[in-house]
Amino acid sequence: MVTRISGLSSGFDTEGTVAKLMQAQRVPYDKLGQKKQTVEWQRDAYRDINLKMTEFRNTKLFNFKQESTFNAKIVNVTGNTDAVTAKGTASATNTNLQVQVIGLAVTASERSKVEIAKAEFDPTAPLASQSANLTGGTVTGTVTFKINGKQIQVDSSKESLNDVLAKINKDTNVTAFYDSTQKKIAFMADNSGVTNGVGGDQANITFEGDLLKKVFQVGNQDSSTPDDRTAGANASVKINGLTTSKTSNTFTVNGIEVTLKKEGGVASTISTKSDTDKIMESIKGFVNDYNDILKTLNDKRTETKNRDYQPLTTEQKEALSEKQIESWEAKAKAGVLRNDPILDSMTRTLRTDITAVVDSGSSKYNSLASIGIDTGQYYENGKLYINEDKLRTAIEANPDAVKAIFTGDATNDKPSLAGVGERLYTHLNDGLTSLTKKAGLGNISYDDSLLSKQISDMDVEMSAKLKRLGTIEDNYYKQFSAMETALNKLNSQGSNLLSQLGSK
Known part of the structure; x- marks a missing residue:
């Protein structure tokens, strides 16, 4: 410094x-x-x-x-407009379809034949603790059952009816819920048509296991309880004169999504053109x-x-x-x-x-x-x-x-x-x-x-230049400091000389 x-x-x-x-x-x-x-x-x-x-x-x-972007279509339905609806998809082509609905697709479902629980039953408590409140028998230990071939395992000492239904809804292609008013469980297939069973080719939902058959009262319906079971059915439809079946009431033909709404009646005509x-x-x-x-x-x-x-x-x-x-x-x-x-x-x-x-x-x-x-x-x-x-x-x-x-x-x-x-x-x-x-x-x-990289190089160069400027500035001050010291010494000598001359 x-x-x-x-x-x-x-x-x-x-x-x-x-x-x-x-x-x-x-x-x-x-x-x-x-x-x-x-x-x-x-x-x-x-x-x-x-x-x-x-x-x-x-x-x-x-x-x-x-x-x-360029497949935008205008879709028109004429004729039996109550029977079908239609809309274009990204792959739609300009087309004309004549669609006649012979029969709609049906989704399989099944309900408990009788009440499965008493008034005191708690669906949130472990099943084993509720055995006395079940009408179809006791439930103990680990229970295994199958729906449409999908196996589910339940620990009845820990899991409640609500837990069992949650597993069914998550792990199978069936949705189930318990109606606390009627004390029954309703099951419905996730997909319409003949899509049930182990191979996905049966009309009815298949149930295996005593928990389902005896306690939940499903899978053993007969002719005396026809209202407790609905068989799945494929849609029957005639398209441009060709009769075919579909597992769903909604399907795609030539990029046109067709939805069947009502069976019977005359044919519907679906026409498309580019949405200019x-x-x-x-x-x-x-x-x-x-x-x-x-x-x-x-x-x-x-x-x-x-x-x-x-x-x-x-x-x-x-x-x-x-x-x-x-x-x-x-x-x-x-x-x-x-x-x-x-x-x-x-x-x-x-x-x-x-x-x-x-x-x-x-x-x-x-x-x-x-x-x-x-x-x-x-x-x-x-x-x-x-x-x-x-x-x-x-x-x-x-x-x-x-x-x-x-x-x-x-x-x-x-x-x-x-x-x-x-x-x-x-x-x-x-x-x-x-x-x-x-x-x-x-x-x-x-x-x-x-x-x-160029900016980084210039930063380095500027840092070096700044350091050099500091050195130059210090040197300037050193030089002026030396000058001040010399002048101070000269002034001191002059003062001494004048003092000596004045004393004579």
Whole structure:
């Protein structure tokens, strides 16, 4: 630590003089700090673009390029509209179905023949403790039983009726509940149709074990108790003249989910067609998202650099208000990615992919331009516009070709099959990889990107320069301190000389 004596003998402004001398010495350090700040701004700008491009590719574009986007259907039911309902699924095709319901599917069920418990029975207490309150006999120890071939084991000293029913509901394909008013248990298959038994091919639920048959009073119904058992039955339906059976009243044909509601009567006719309005809305959304991304890239790579506004040094910031700093830095940040090669490459790729000709199976509709989506004026740098009338006509005339233009998948021998969406999805990944290598990701505190390494190197260099500045400043103070000491000695000698002369 250097002892700093400031003009005690000479009256010289040592502090001010050293400060001025250090201003010149700090110039290289400040320039390096400004360079570092510029690189940090570049890294932040890259990361912002990376984040926005990732969201576009992985969310918006990924969802848009799914076939389901273009399989939106309008489904109409005519004829016997009370008998069936229908709706389109993601795999629906344009189709016509004539459906006549001969018989509905029935779900198997069974109920206790008689009351299984007395009034004092507690369904929450261990079964063994409630034996006296059960009408079908005592329950002790470990009990095993089967429903539709699925084995359940119960510890009657610990588990209650509610526990037993919970196991049945969890581990079998049957749902059971106890009605405390009627003192009976009701069982119902989870699936309709002839789907019960060990092999899943029986009409009735199968019960094995004394707990079920004797205590719960199920599995031993006969003709004298027909109301206690309902046999499962498959639906019988005629589809386009072909009679078939279904285990459920809801099933899918050609991507159309059909639900049978009422048996008998005349046939119902189900017809489908592409939902042009919904498909157009999806395409409009894609075009807007694409234009937004393209504008982001174009704005950044063509932004004018304000060379009169350099990053502020620490001393410059101290002389300004926060609002002034914010305004200055907004101007200084402009153009940090001007003419950037990565952004230029990504822009070219976007525009190339969007204008590509796709092997869609149609010579008339094989590109975005052919279905009414084209670029504007040259100065708009590739912005897309939609001719809605032309697009609507294309969707209604050949929806499969329109779908292929956007969603087609390439093969090794036919890359031309790749749709616009698939091309963008693939090539954007290349651009994102370049951005990440250059600047890393915003949600990662440390990375080995090129700019992060450059910033780290500059931190080391600035630290060395700062240490050197401290040494230089100390040397200045040493020199002025030596001067003050010499002047003090000279003044002392002069005083002695004058004293001697005055004494004579």
